[in-house]
Amino acid sequence: MLSKKKAQEILADAIAASPADETEVILSGGKTFSTRFTNNYISQNGAQKEYDLTVRVAFGQQVGVASCNIFDGPELKRVVAQACEAARHSKADQDWTAVLDPVEQPEIDFAYQQGTIDYTPHDKAERLAPILKRSAERELTSAGMLVNGDQMLSIMNSKGLFAYQAWTQASFTYTAMAQRQGSAWSEFHTHDVREIEVEALAEQAMARALQARDPIAAEPGAYTVVLAPTAVLELVEFLNYLGFGGLAYSENRTYTAGKLGQQIFDPRISLIDDPFHPLTLGPGFDYEGQPKKALPLIENGVIQHMTYDRRLGAKMGVRSTGHALMPPATMGPFPTNVRLLGGDQSLDELVASTERGIYVTRLWYSNVVDPKQATVTGMTRDGTFMIEDGQLTQPLKNMRYNESLLKAFAHVEGIGNQVCSFQGYFGRLAVPALKLRNFHFTGVSAD
């Protein structure tokens, strides 16, 4: 891992090499060790190391960005020169805002767990061996990946701002497949690899895969659904994506546009962006070096706050909320550490209280049908069941859903009390299980 001292030296060299009026330099990257298994054996075992240096310079309002993954001596000077060249030949960015003054930066001291990065491929193979053996003995097929690694983000600008954060990350994703179309899934994401209970997670999925054999087709229609956290994940990704990007909001393209302060969801729905929470851990500053704070996005069903970076904030007359993305950040500011707050029922209680409904382990390949209505479609995957009289009964073939999130999060029947952490497309997410009424399935898979 590039230490704080080393990062500071590299960034200072880049700043010193820049003749621009203003310069921001970002160093990010780390190492990833991924052990991938399939058909009950390790099929891919990889180590990746990657650091990127990104330089953004401004001559007046002419802005250029360049990046590279090599930054020794002449290469560092070359990338700075390249950013300057881009800026000099560009046109003025009318929304350019001066870089941030130095400010005290938060550091999260528990984010880097040495045990995670010291965890060797040999350790991982030893953890996986018993589950792969057991899987084969039960005539199941296991596939998945056990990953550990570290990441860092450090920023310096020509006004003297400096920020640094390093953190570790580890994850286990696991698919158990049984004959006769049985399939099940479990996953766990953390910054501390010791928290991953590989065997317990695999055992749970193996048992569920056997239970999921011989699925039948259910009639499409509106059902009460109990969504495991691994299914809620997809819905919350789109709730966030379609609602809380500040640029899209300012252009009236989000479902939240014009609805700040309005209650549009069930009063039990609260969504918060919080990089300091262990389940949604991330750097406590954004890519402009703006310190972050926990930001409520939805509170008791009411839309509370939008996200801003310095560029958009200046244009809209508000302060940055610390949500700038990596330059040139063409999609504008965005929340990257969101958590849907938990409720008071266990997953078992959500199922037990359901007379007739459908249990969904995962939603898969979801995509936007209508951005303004927040309508999303996708498929179920890895274990879909009928719920009858409070019990999981008949396994079901995978089903296609089409649902407006405006309706789904207004139709809340219950919220799980266990909030699980995930790696999403745009950062970390943490969500509980949900029970929703009147959830629309519109088709069934053929296999």
Add this chain to the structure above:
Amino acid sequence: MNEKELAQLAIDTALQMGASYADARVIRLQRESLEVRNGNVNGIKQHIEMGMGIRVLVNGAWGFAGNPDLKKSKVEIAVQRAVALAKDSAHLYHKPVELARRKAIVTSWKSPCEQEPFAVSLERKLEALFEIDQILRGVKGVALSESGFDFWKEWQIFVNSEGSAIEQEIIQTGAGFSATAVSDTDVQIRSFPSSFGGQFASAGYELIPTLDLTANAQRIAEEAVQLLSAKNCPSGEKTLILGGSQLALQVHESCGHPVEFDRVLGHEADFAGTSFLTQDKLKHFQYGSEIVNIVADATVPGGLGSFGYDDEGTPAQCSDIIRNGKFVGYLMGRETAESFGMESNGAMRAEGYNHTPIVRMTNINLLPGEHELEEMIASTKDGIWINDNRSWSIDDKRLNFQFGGELGWEIKDGKIVGMVKNPTYTGITPQFWNSCDAIANQKHYKVWGTPNCGKGQPMQVARVGHGVSYARFNNVKVGVGYAE
């Protein structure tokens, strides 16, 4: 040491450490992206990266290490890491990996490029984008105008322990624009030449003038505004005509992915999914109607999925996937082909130096048929015609899909009667392709670039291509995205 010597050092070191096979790829990538948005430069970014990916077979198991540092000592450390990883994998293998045979090749290859895009000035590129932007913003009702160019230049030396040494340089260019119209209840977008960034090809800057971007900007912007007041796509079973990038994406999702042999073998079961095209279906399964012919062709000049050699050193080739509607071939690499007693058809590709090669699409092309587009429309009684994609979703075996387009044209009694918004359709892959009753001829055929195909763990993004003209499908469920 130069890059080739470093790659050879990695191979020699791996063999000395007990590897039975090793390959190394040293890559230099240069990338530039430019975006103009609502009359303003939204971003100019240039990126350069270098590094080496080393893949080794030790005791019959794979190990891989990617490293950006090309110092001799660091290369040796990376090889040690790859070998150690392979050894850790080996005791959990059922049987050693075997690779289909290949002759050693020593050669070089370059993609066609008339005008090196990185030699064209930024001023000229921005001027072209601002010209488009001005036209888009000149149309009343356009809330958001976006236009952009993307350029890649990737140089690679591939060396393996069987004596191959292959140098390749591939230059790729992409360009496109979109106009967005917004009301309090609706957002409508129109793009050109295709959704999600435009058209992409293995070509230099010479691609851009051929796309007629400025000539189409006014029409596209007007269509975006018109969509706000257009009627919704009707619901029901109708005839569907697909063209352009929508048909390309239909081929990509419902044919390209299910024929990836690693999916069939379960290698992607934990992420991208498996495939309904199981081994028992090869040469027996009627995937589509008899007029459906699909090839995997990495040799198409200009295709975004074209190359000289794949990332295992197998020469680019054209192989049948669907012949007269019957499923006849998979996409394979040396390991997956050997497990099926076949030879690789050159489909192993990796994103950059930092990923191990996996089975990938090349250019998956639906070969042209005999029809004129006008004749296909004229013989449609009740249909919808969609060209540009807005939304896509498909299950993990690639059977149940739902797609949405930016704009639909409603056809009644052989005539286009009006524009519809939010067109969507759904189907089951083999039923859908078996309902195909007409494919437009060579005159309408074009290879579209798909620059964002995600697969693998850790995920890799590949740039692939799809040749299509227009195709017509019967009894398709349309207007399906708005459940009540």
